[in-house]
Amino acid sequence: MYEKKIPKDFSCGMAVLMEIIGGKWKSYLLFLISNGIRRPSELHRQIPTATARVLNLQLKELEFHGIIQKEIYPELPPRSEYSLTALGQSLMPVINAMDAWGSGHVGEFRLLMERKSGSLFPSGE
Amino acid sequence: MYEKKIPKDFSCGMAVLMEIIGGKWKSYLLFLISNGIRRPSELHRQIPTATARVLNLQLKELEFHGIIQKEIYPELPPRSEYSLTALGQSLMPVINAMDAWGSGHVGEFRLLMERKSGSLFPSGE
DNA sequence: CAGAATCCAAATAGATACTG
DNA sequence: CAGTATCTATTTGGATTCTG
Numbered sequence: 658m659y660e661k662k663i664p665k666d667f668s669c670g671m672a673v674l675m676e677i678i679g680g681k682w683k684s685y686l687l688f689l690i691s692n693g694i695r696r697p698s699e700l701h702r703q704i705p706t707a708t709a710r711v712l713n714l715q716l717k718e719l720e721f722h723g724i725i726q727k728e729i730y731p732e733l734p735p736r737s738e739y740s741l742t743a744l745g746q747s748l749m750p751v752i753n754a755m756d757a758w759g760s761g762h763v764g765e766f767r768l769l770m771e772r773k774s775g776s777l778f779p780s781g782e
Numbered sequence: 783m784y785e786k787k788i789p790k791d792f793s794c795g796m797a798v799l800m801e802i803i804g805g806k807w808k809s810y811l812l813f814l815i816s817n818g819i820r821r822p823s824e825l826h827r828q829i830p831t832a833t834a835r836v837l838n839l840q841l842k843e844l845e846f847h848g849i850i851q852k853e854i855y856p857e858l859p860p861r862s863e864y865s866l867t868a869l870g871q872s873l874m875p876v877i878n879a880m881d882a883w884g885s886g887h888v889g890e891f892r893l894l895m896e897r898k899s900g901s902l903f904p905s906g907e
Numbered sequence: 908c909a910g911a912a913t914c915c916a917a918a919t920a921g922a923t924a925c926t927g
Numbered sequence: 928c929a930g931t932a933t934c935t936a937t938t939t940g941g942a943t944t945c946t947g
Binding site: 676677752754 | 796797804810812873875881882883891
């Protein structure tokens with residue numbers, strides 16, 4: 658299930674990081690978890706556009722890569738909580754730098770999208 | 783061609799960044815270009831595992847997002863060269879932070895892969 | 908609520924052949 | 928060499944249903 662990506666070589670450090678945080682919702686999830694959102698249902702409430710299944714998959718991968726850890730409480734109704742591991746915490750400065758750059762350029766980015774949307778090849782006029 | 787991803791909301795800065803550098807080879811390409819590898823054929827030589835077509839696609843997206851720029855020399859044989867834009871250069875500290883983290887944890891990462899490969903669900907014994 | 912199973916759609920990447 | 932066009936394979940994400 659997780660073997661798929663091993664063939665890549667990791668000669669470039671970024672490739673390792675991308676492997677870990679590259680999923681569609683992982684950045685959100687890390688952001689939320691680092692802010693104390695712990696339970697799957699809460700996370701889903703924060704990211705309603707994704708299905709619970711997909712979030713679950715990505716959480717599993719983050720867990721598999723040792724970035725987050727899951728505590729399961731054998732109660733009824735069931736409850737589980739996620740938190741950052743030490744490795745995950747060591748990632749946070751990088752995450753924050755990434756988030757800061759993105760936030761600082763999101764306006765620019767939107768403009769670019771609007772300006773160029775549908776006209777990737779301007780008619781020169 | 784590029785409209786596909788717009789539906790995402792960019793409430794989280796990381797999502798913007800991931801949008802820009804999220805492709806399979808973009809990290810390598812940025813790394814190489816920032817190190818002065820400029821021509822498509824050179825880039826391809828450095829990343830022989832990817833096809834020229836795919837590299838080309840990702841270069842196009844990086845260019846579209848304003849991270850790199852292309853200079854085309856109307857010669858024979860044809861020649862073109864890529865370089866970082868100002869925006870691309872503003873990204874480099876982040877890229878470097880990402881690369882540093884990845885490089886610092888690649889050993890750990892490999893071990894994890896080996897240890898867990900094929901045994902995501904340990905038999906508990 | 909948490910999460911697994913199944914089926915399906917979209918996105919992304921690779922192989923190959925072709926043009927100037 | 929640079930770049931495009933097809934076609935295909937793989938990966939990824941989404942919808943739905945079902946269990947405890």
